[in-house]
Amino acid sequence: MVTVAYLGPRGTFTEVAMLDMVSGADPLPLGSPDEVVAAVAAGRAHFGVVALENSLDGAVTATFDALLAHPGTQIIAETDVRIEFALLRRGGGPIRRFATHPVAFQQVRGFVDSELADAQFVPAASNAAAAQMVADGEVDAAFAPRRAADIYDLEVVADSVIDDASATTRFVLVSAGEGPAPSGADRTAVSLCLVNEPGSLARALDICAGHGLDLSLIESRPTRTGLGTYRFHLHFGGHAQLPEVAAALEKLRGLCAPAGDVPGFMFLGSWPVADGPVSG
Secondary structure, three states, X not given: OOEEEEEOOOOOHHHHHHHHHOOXXXXXXXXXXXXXXXXXXXXXXXXXXXXXXXXXXXXXXHHHHHHHHOOOOEEEEXXXXXXXXXXXXXXXXXOOEEEEOHHHHHHOHHHHHHHOOOOEEEEOOOHHHHHHHHHOOOOOEEEEOOOHHHHHOOEEEEEEEOOOOOOEEEEEEEEOOOOOOOXXXXXXXXXXXXXXXXXXXXXXXXXXXXXOOOEEEEEEEEOOOOOOOEEEEEEEEOOOOOHHHHHHHHHHHOOEOOEXXXXXXXXXXXXXXXXXXXXX
16 A cells, blocks of 8 residues: 555545545544655655745745655656635533644635634644544644545534635655656756856746746745855746756756755746646
8 A cells, every 4th residue: 555644634635635636545633744755755754745935825845845855756747636624612601712734724714803803812733633623622623625524523613714716736756766758748856056157047937938938926035044045946837857847857957056955946846737726
């Protein structure tokens, strides 16, 4: 059986993504994106599932940091999950303290301001962990996926809670093996630590434009080697095995320099684009 690590506990949106991408998986719930990618790198799991970006809040920086921390892992697939929350509780009485993941809190802030203005927000490691906190009596309520109500035997106070109905999170499947062949509709991700000289980022973008690469994400992250030094994560359409993409990647590699123990150029994967969002 294929072991798949994911951000647990049971009931997270990451679990929804895992079930959509891998059939018959032996799930391995873990506590953070870094633990998930580390499990793949160490061979404890065949694959890992982590959130990559959200339509409202952008890139999930913890996932990018995890991929950089574990060279040899790469993204091989994606799925988009439509995000909606349920307000869950156990028992009656007022809701004085509620839990959810900090990103989720921003996505239900309008509902909170309207319905729970006097309640205290308690950050949770994941939305399902927030539901578990309700079951354990640590808080009065939680915003979590609807399916968490059945898993943790909780009452649904409000359903389909989301400030923006377009909210979608992209999850990716991480592997330490070879990536998939070109499908004809692919996405590629790389991480660049550019040489510290004027115009280096402009040259990198010119290379992408010159080879017809359609950039969909540019994210900067500190290298953690000193103030003012950053890496740039790029996503663009196309597959690394295609000649134009391969030529662009080789030129980008030439603009990079190592940052501490991390290579200047890191290939994060080429994988098929998701067909459309699934419901969370």
